[in-house]
Amino acid sequence: MTGCLPLAPNEDVRERQASDERLRAREFEAFVAGAAGRLLHAATLLTAEEPHRNPRARRLLTAALAHTYAGWDRLRGEDPYDRARQELAIRFARTAWRRHRGPGGGALSRLSPQERLILVLRLYEGVAEEQTAALLGLPVERVRAICARAVSTMRGTGPRVAL
Amino acid sequence: MLDGPHPQVPADLAERAAERGSVLLHRHRLVRRTGWLLLWAAAVAFVVWASVTEPWVVPPAETSPPLEGW
Secondary structure: OOOOOOOOOOHHHHHHHHHHHHHHHHHHHHHHHHHHHHHHHHHHHOOOOOOEEEEHHHHHHHHHHHHHHHHHOOOOOOOHHHHHHHHHHHHHHHHHHHHHOOOOOOOOOOOOOHHHHHHHHHHHOOHHHHHHHHHHOOOOHHHHHEEEEHHHHHOOOOOOOOO | OOOOOOOOOOOHHHHHHHHHHHHHHHHHHHHHHHHHHHHHHHHHHHHHHHHOOOOOOOOOOOOOOOOOOO
């Protein structure tokens, strides 16, 4: 509970909060300027939309970035990019089964949402198998199997996945 | 296959995300503050109640032992 101790007069607290907020906003803006392109591409791969028509990916990324912003002061040295990617993946995993089905026309539209998520995390983002498994709450072997299946589907040799 | 054409980032993405994030942050703060306030109020209420009723004092016996032997 910082910022609401009754030690300093209320005005000082407000002023400090406002300057904290300005600093956070500046840092966040710089972060988004550098990371948004890559994150939006990842989000568009996840939602299997076309790059020039990706409203769901934009919504997903906006929500993930908003939560990254809200947790900005509690990062404690953690890479904000990791956090944003984590938010994106969790948010997608939570909503995928309901909303991200159906043909979207994107590069990975032949895959199921779960296969897309694991493929993007493992191959596009280069997240380690163990970390992916921990993030999604799956056993490592399962992540490996789903990834292999997704890759073989994309190569056209594996079984077609019904969407 | 993963490195296709990159989508264009909307110009106001950072601004909108920061706005929503700021709303979230304020909501979290409000919830936390309310929680502490409730906890504090409960503690005060407990102390007041305890000092008024003094539940650790043994109540006086309501029945006296039978008088025998005189």
